[in-house]
Amino acid sequence: MIYLIISTLLFVPGLIIIYWVHNQYHLDIVVTPTAAPKDAPLISICIPARNEENNIRRSVEAALAQDYPNIEVIVLDDRSTDATLTQLKEIAARDSRLLPISGSDLPEGWAGKPHALYQASADARGEWLCFLDADTFLAPEAISSCYVKALETEADLFTVMTEQILGSFWEKVVMPLVMTALSVGFSPRKVNDPSRRDAVANGQFILIKHSIYDLIGGHEKVKDQIVEDKAISEQVKWNGHRLIVADGMQVVSTRMYTSLESMWEGWTKNIYLGLRDHVAMLLLGAFGASLALIAALFLPIWPLIGLAWYFNNGEWMALAVILESLFVWGYLIYNRAIIAKKMNISEWYSLTTPLGAGVFAAMMLTSAWKVLSGQGVTWRGRTYHSN
Numbered sequence: 379m380i381y382l383i384i385s386t387l388l389f390v391p392g393l394i395i396i397y398w399v400h401n402q403y404h405l406d407i408v409v410t411p412t413a414a415p416k417d418a419p420l421i422s423i424c425i426p427a428r429n430e431e432n433n434i435r436r437s438v439e440a441a442l443a444q445d446y447p448n449i450e451v452i453v454l455d456d457r458s459t460d461a462t463l464t465q466l467k468e469i470a471a472r473d474s475r476l477l478p479i480s481g482s483d484l485p486e487g488w489a490g491k492p493h494a495l496y497q498a499s500a501d502a503r504g505e506w507l508c509f510l511d512a513d514t515f516l517a518p519e520a521i522s523s524c525y526v527k528a529l530e531t532e533a534d535l536f537t538v539m540t541e542q543i544l545g546s547f548w549e550k551v552v553m554p555l556v557m558t559a560l561s562v563g564f565s566p567r568k569v570n571d572p573s574r575r576d577a578v579a580n581g582q583f584i585l586i587k588h589s590i591y592d593l594i595g596g597h598e599k600v601k602d603q604i605v606e607d608k609a610i611s612e613q614v615k616w617n618g619h620r621l622i623v624a625d626g627m628q629v630v631s632t633r634m635y636t637s638l639e640s641m642w643e644g645w646t647k648n649i650y651l652g653l654r655d656h657v658a659m660l661l662l663g664a665f666g667a668s669l670a671l672i673a674a675l676f677l678p679i680w681p682l683i684g685l686a687w688y689f690n691n692g693e694w695m696a697l698a699v700i701l702e703s704l705f706v707w708g709y710l711i712y713n714r715a716i717i718a719k720k721m722n723i724s725e726w727y728s729l730t731t732p733l734g735a736g737v738f739a740a741m742m743l744t745s746a747w748k749v750l751s752g753q754g755v756t757w758r759g760r761t762y763h764s765n
């Protein structure tokens with residue numbers, strides 16, 4: 379009887395948690411492909427690039443291929459040691475709208491990406507600035523569509539969640555779980571509500587009025603912030619300007635990582651930086667890691683325990699445990715299959731949830747430990763420590 383009681387006590391909370399976790403992602407504003415507007419002020423697309431030889435050509439050429447009629451593309455080569463700058467010069471020789479800039483050494487007190495974008499924006503002439511990561515790729519109508527939607531929503535800063543391009547096995551196993559976790563930590567509805575202080579932006583794509591950017595002090599204001607996109611969004615919203623986060627998956631895509639190693643380094647860094655200065659986020663992270671560990675370790679053995687009990691004279695109570703575990707499993711897999719379909723991967727990857735949850739939990743716990751122990755994280759040759 380004790381096994382049945384424990385199983386039932388896990389059954390109801392399990393269903394509630396699965397439902398809650400998978401119903402936090404409310405992107406009510408959706409960017410759809412839209413024709414270029416008649417009134418087209420200059421938009422400056424600013425791209426920071428550090429050792430991006432695998433992405434930069436595709437990213438820049440997609441930016442130059444916009445149907446928006448009035449753009450300039452500024453790429454700040456952040457002291458790359460690969461072929462990034464060479465590729466940029468080749469493209470610039472064919473298209474005068476591209477301005478490649480060689481970045482200066484990193485001054486004391488500055489983080490790498492804010493300094494790169496600070497340098498790029500200094501040469502930008504546009505009425506709007508579009509900050510774009512080098513691993514992010516625009517559909518031809520992306521700038522037109524996002525600009526029109528920014529006007530419709532009266533945004534001063536308009537940012538989108540991008541489609542995630544998932545190529546390798548580990549990307550397809552881990553990234554959907556990471557994106558779900560982010561939706562729990564940052565509610566788009568709260569961000570879009572001007573009466574709340576919640577603020578976040580996706581640095582993969584940010585469209586901001588140049589006048590507002592200058593008014594809040596630009597990237598110089600957040601020069602020491604590694605998570606500079608969130609810091610910029612806070613400066614915009616907390617100073618009374620309009621911040622909008624939208625679904626831009628139809629027009630913007632990103633390939634963040636290509637291997638488990640790069641994903642581990644990148645997300646451990648991101649989670650660490652998100653947790654290090656916020657006790658509440660650290661506690662939420664620990665809670666999320668615990669849930670992930672439960673999914674990774676306990677869910678697969680739950681029905682096996684019931685099955686073993688049944689063959690050991692468990693009778694109807696053992697069957698009840700098996701049915702409860704399979705129902706929770708089925709509900710979880712159903713929700714994960716929906717996420718997989720939305721992320722354009724096979725719904726069969728929903729069956730790898732325990733494996734992905736284990737990796738995600740390990741990243742969370744590693745990041746939390748680095749915060750608590752005072753250790754830093756390394757990203758692209760730079761080490762970051764807790765403040």
